[in-house]
Amino acid sequence: MFREITNQRESPYSWLDPWLGADSRLWRTVERLRFQNPHLSEIDIDEQSIPTRTLEEVRTSRLPLYREAAKLLEWYQRYSRGECDEAELRDLFNTLFVRPKEVSELFEIYWAYKLVETFEERRLQPMTGSSNVVAQWDTNEAIYTLRYRSSSSDPPCFYISLEDAEGEKSLLDQAIPDGTTFTQRYYASIERAATMKEELLGSSGVQRSLWSGEPDILLTKRSLESAGLQAVFLGEVKWAESGRQKAIASKAAEGIEELCEYRELLTDGNGSYLASTNQSVQIEAAVFTRDFAPEGNRSRQTQLITYGDDIKRPI
Incomplete structure (x- = not known):
């Protein structure tokens, strides 16, 4: 992963320069991964030996979580013995680090x-x-x-719901009964949209929000x-x-x-x-x-x- 970003950092990753390179803090963290990762450092392969038969059963489990756990453990065991190739190491690091798609x-x-x-x-x-x-x-x-x-x-x-602004809307309706102001029309459009979602789409519990962020x-x-x-x-x-x-x-x-x-x-x-x-x-x-x-x-x-x-x- 880091090699891919390093090769592309001229564009659009140039702003990552301080975090990349052989002398960067991030790269040193990767090198010390085995010893400083709070989860991996707790694994003691010598003392917590898992029988091959047990690992095989977990690997073929119907639960995806168990299968992934077995795969990750095998990766880590091979990594600790220095047997992983570059492609496997990249997969391991991708599993342990955040790598956004965008x-x-x-x-x-x-x-x-x-x-x-x-x-x-x-x-x-x-x-x-x-x-x-x-x-x-x-x-x-x-x-x-x-x-x-x-x-x-x-x-x-x-979040501001229609109900939160109902008091203000009521005062405005009293002052301008024909409802021709922008605020009245906007409020009505939000309320009508929520009702139509329930009626046409069968949606229940539709949030009638005036604003959210x-x-x-x-x-x-x-x-x-x-x-x-x-x-x-x-x-x-x-x-x-x-x-x-x-x-x-x-x-x-x-x-x-x-x-x-x-x-x-x-x-x-x-x-x-x-x-x-x-x-x-x-x-x-x-x-x-x-x-x-x-x-x-x-x-x-x-x-x-x-x-x-x-x-x-x-x-």
């Missing part, structure tokens, strides 16, 4: 880890199919959680004592296949629009917007892009961070 997804994970590196107390978490928590750690006063492509079930909330990067800071939300950092990562400045600017503009929505529509879970003047929750945001030299790049509310920029610790 460059854009890898770029998002890259920025998530770069953000984590700004904190000395950081503690990484294994990314699994059921959890997108990249890192979680605490200080003497606060708990930090960084999520990737995940809107937390706890505040801040990235999911940031690429979500970093929250909560009080260690009360668990109350103190600060939020929102990140949108925008990868452009083309390195042309116009293409990158277009992608960055998409991220700015999304972040503005998040900032205005995030709620505390009790119907109050976090951006309200009476809220004490700090909100920061940034758009992350590849190499880019914008003309402006001045904003108090949102940062534009491009590849090569130094990242300062947020919140």
